[in-house]
Amino acid sequence: MLKIQEIRELIRLIDQSSIEEFVYEHEGTKVHMKKPSTSVPVETVVKTVAEPTVKIVTPEAPSQAPAQPTAPIAETKQEEQAKQETVNKENLHKITSPMVGTFYTAPSPDAPPYVKVGDKVKKDTIVCIIEAMKLFNEIEAEVNGEIVEILVQNGQLVEYGQPLFLVKPE
Incomplete structure (x- = not known):
């Protein structure tokens, strides 16, 4: 065996x-x-011609203050947040699936999950179970730290190497 x-x-x-x-x-x-099948999906490209738009600008009365642009500032803050999240995720440890199977957060349907977001884990802490070929395989954290994000749903099929958890190492 x-x-x-x-x-x-x-x-x-x-x-x-x-x-x-x-x-x-x-x-x-x-x-x-x-x-999985290695067939290549077929993409259909549809070209559309945009009609030109005309904007009519009328002069404002001198007593009115010029409008402050708000959209570029909001977009800049969103871009900064997205960049910060990317940098933060790069510093996190990914617990990946060592096999193809079904992901379970708890040992049984009525039991509490092994870990939740915010839980502290050690290298040997069991974080989930992956069922493969009728065998239930306990997956360990591999690193000391804090669970930041759970990337898959309970009962979801996972692939080999698929990230399951993000852990902020200590």
């Missing part, structure tokens, strides 16, 4: 190769891996 580390290594090797399907049988144990 294959050990979980051997299965993970097989998944990693198949993922990095051009092999689309892999089957391994030994002593009644069968491992079957298949990559």
Whole structure:
């Protein structure tokens, strides 16, 4: 019987190769891996011609104060926030899925989740379970820190290498 580390290594090797399907049988144990279809989606490009717009500007009365532009300032603040979030996310550790399977936040449907946003975790803290081939695999945090974001939903199918959690390392 294959050990979980051997299965993970097989998944990693198949993922990095051009092999689309892999089957391994030994002593009644069968491992079957298949990559998603590599078909290329077809895109349709539609060209539209924009009609020119005419803006009529009338002179304002001298007693009125000129209007202050608010849109560029708001856009600048939004751009700054987006850049800050990108920089912050670059400093975070991603806990990724070591296999293809179904993501679960708790050991059973009626149990509380292993972790929530804001929880402190250690390297060996179990953060979720991934079910693959009727086996429930406990996934550990891999780093000491704080859970900042949970990137997948309970019961969602996940791919090998897909980010599951963002952790702010200590």
